[in-house]
Amino acid sequence: MENSKKPPIVSKKVIVPFVLITSLFALWGFANDITNPMVSAFKQILELSNTQASWVQAAFYGGYFTMALPAAYVAKKYSYKTGILVGLSLYALGAILFYPAAAMENYAFFLMALYVLTFGLAFLETTSNPFIMDMGAEETATQRLNLAQSFNPLGALTGLFVAQTFILSALQSDDIDADGNGIYETLTGTAKAVIKTSDLQVIRNPYVALGLFVIVMLVLITFVKMPDKKDDEHATDMWSSIKRIFKKERFVGGALTQMFYVGAQIMCWTYIYQYAENLGIDNKNAVNYAYAALIIFLLGRFICTYLMKFINSGKLLMLLSILAIACCMGTIFIEGMGGLYSLVLVSFCMSLMFPTIYGIALTGLGDDAKPASAFLVMAIVGGAFMPVLQGLILDIGGSAYDDVLIMGVPEVNFSFILPLLCFVVVAVYGYRALKVYGIG
Numbered sequence: 247m248e249n250s251k252k253p254p255i256v257s258k259k260v261i262v263p264f265v266l267i268t269s270l271f272a273l274w275g276f277a278n279d280i281t282n283p284m285v286s287a288f289k290q291i292l293e294l295s296n297t298q299a300s301w302v303q304a305a306f307y308g309g310y311f312t313m314a315l316p317a318a319y320v321a322k323k324y325s326y327k328t329g330i331l332v333g334l335s336l337y338a339l340g341a342i343l344f345y346p347a348a349a350m351e352n353y354a355f356f357l358m359a360l361y362v363l364t365f366g367l368a369f370l371e372t373t374s375n376p377f378i379m380d381m382g383a384e385e386t387a388t389q390r391l392n393l394a395q396s397f398n399p400l401g402a403l404t405g406l407f408v409a410q411t412f413i414l415s416a417l418q419s420d421d422i423d424a425d426g427n428g429i430y431e432t433l434t435g436t437a438k439a440v441i442k443t444s445d446l447q448v449i450r451n452p453y454v455a456l457g458l459f460v461i462v463m464l465v466l467i468t469f470v471k472m473p474d475k476k477d478d479e480h481a482t483d484m485w486s487s488i489k490r491i492f493k494k495e496r497f498v499g500g501a502l503t504q505m506f507y508v509g510a511q512i513m514c515w516t517y518i519y520q521y522a523e524n525l526g527i528d529n530k531n532a533v534n535y536a537y538a539a540l541i542i543f544l545l546g547r548f549i550c551t552y553l554m555k556f557i558n559s560g561k562l563l564m565l566l567s568i569l570a571i572a573c574c575m576g577t578i579f580i581e582g583m584g585g586l587y588s589l590v591l592v593s594f595c596m597s598l599m600f601p602t603i604y605g606i607a608l609t610g611l612g613d614d615a616k617p618a619s620a621f622l623v624m625a626i627v628g629g630a631f632m633p634v635l636q637g638l639i640l641d642i643g644g645s646a647y648d649d650v651l652i653m654g655v656p657e658v659n660f661s662f663i664l665p666l667l668c669f670v671v672v673a674v675y676g677y678r679a680l681k682v683y684g685i686g
Contacts, residue, residue, distance in 0.1 A: 253383040255390050260381045263472050266463070267381075268394040270330070270374050272401030273337070273460065274367045279405035279515075279540070280452065281306050281360065283414060285633070286519045286529055290430065291419045291445045292353055295645050296520070300637030303512055305357040307629035309364025310371070317372035318620035322484060326377040327472040333369025334464040336362060341457030348450035351443065359453075366460075372623045376616060381473060395601070399544040406540065408452050410533040416448045420529055487614040496683050497618055500607025503675040504625035507599050509632030510570075510668035514592050515539065516633050517661065520640065521589060524647040524658045525582065535586060539593040546597030560679030563602050567673035570595035574666035578659050585659060592665070599672060606679050632668070636661045 256264045281302065289299035313336075321329035340363025347355035378394045414420075418441045419430040430441060491497050518539065522532035553562060573595060576588030604622055608615045639661040643649025648656035 255382065255393060257382055260473050262470060264378070264381055264390075264394075266467055266470060267330070267374055267377055267472075268397055269463070270334075270370050271394050272397040272404070273463070274370055275398040275401030276405040276408075276456070277337075277363065277367060278306075279402040279536075280409045280413075280456075281405075282512075282516050282536070283406075283409045283519060283529060283533065284449065285516050286523070287413065287417060287420075287445075287449060288353065288356070290529075291417070291442055291449075293431070294353070295637075296640035297634060297637040298353075300516075300634045301357055302360065303516055303633040304630045305360040306364050307508070307512065307626055309361045310368045311624045311627035311630065312361075313365045313368035314372050314620045314623035314626075315617075317369040317623075318617050319484060320369070321373045321376075322616060325472075326373050326380070327467070329369050329373035330377070330467060331464060333366045333373065334460055334467065335366065336369060337366025338457045338460040338464065340364070340366060341453045341460060344450045344453035344457075348446040351446055356449075368623060372620050376619060396547075399540060399547070403537065403540050403544075406533055406536055410530065412452050413448055414529045414533060417445045417529075419445050484617050487617045491611060491614050491618045491621070494611070496609070496679075497607050497611065497621075499675055499678065500603050501621050501625050503672055504600070504603050504607070504622050505628035506668040506671040507596075507603060507628070508626045509628030510665040510672075511596050511600075512629035513633050513636050513662070513665045513668075514589060514596070517636060517640075517658070518586075518589055520647055520658055521577070521586060521662075524656060525586060535590055539590045542590065543593040543597045546594040550598040558680055559602050560606065560676050560681075560683070562598060562676075563606075564673050564676030564680060566595040566598050567669045567676055570669040571666055571673065574662050574669065577662045578653075578655060578666070581655060581659065589662070595669075603672070603675065606675075606683065609683075628668075632664060636664050639664070 285299045285302045288294060288302055289296065317329055317333065320332060340359050340361070343359035343362060344356065347359050374394075375391060378391050382390055430438065433441070515536065518536055519529055519532045522535055523529070527535075550562065550566070557565075570592050573588045573592045577585050577592070579585075580588060604619075607622060608618055611618050639657055640647060642652070642657050647658035650657055652660040
């Protein structure tokens, strides 16, 4: 009788390396979601316009675009472990740079620190995903990656908790008086400068602590033996792979779709604070809606993974994109709490999208999947420039969120037309995956 016993998802001999590398998934989730509320925090402390504040996300996600391809090159030329160590070094450096940035009280310095920090995240994401897949049998690689990825939302929730508990709740610049008016903007001279210095230090401290923790992880991984795999002698050079993958319509379409998807995700998760503020909800309480969005996102990932047993992945991607479009319509045109609830529900639709687009785009690429995965990480640049475009919409009538009405709704509501259009692109890719690419 043929032995059909399936190999373990993670064998005992690699359990320690697996746990260490899996912890990195939580680390970049933490960085993502401690940073999202910083857009509104910097806007308040430094008295920026919405467009200026949105450069937080431009700096953060721009680092992915800059370093994804160099990360793939380092992993290909040397080893996965080398790529991860470089990533952790850059991550720690960027986080610790928050200390001099706060001392100088310079917004551009903060942006540079975030940019360097995400150099590290680009290395970690580009390297850790294929590394986890290689830690065992090929037939359990997808399960192994899904297991590791489940820790990403947990890190994101922790990042939100730290943002709410140690940053937003401690800021003095968003204090209001008994009539609900902001106190900070009424201050002048020395009093305002004192609060500004104090609040920038509040932002600084969790990032510096994070940098020190990342250094501990760097030391641990340095001294733990890792089951690194280099490309074998049959592996093709990167430039040849790049030329081949850009002849594949499914991959090119997937990279472009991923860019629009990530842009939509970051806009929905960044501007939920501004949307809530327009309803009279301050940042400390708006975080609760961001929590709800992340929890729904996490639950949606498990539900959609189960549904994929019965529904074609391209079809499910298309259906959830259409549902996301409907939720965005609700966010735009339903004023009040109903619109905010619609925005929170978008996260359920998004839960499936990143890994599904990733999987469809890489299907059938073989050895070319490694450089191709770097371009899919580079597509995260959508999270850099699309929030800036949304910030421009918010600034149409001034720095408030309801200066003008567009199509009968405040500009903060109308600005969610951008994620809506992004989900149209995702829906089209899901349709093509179903009808043209024959993805099951």
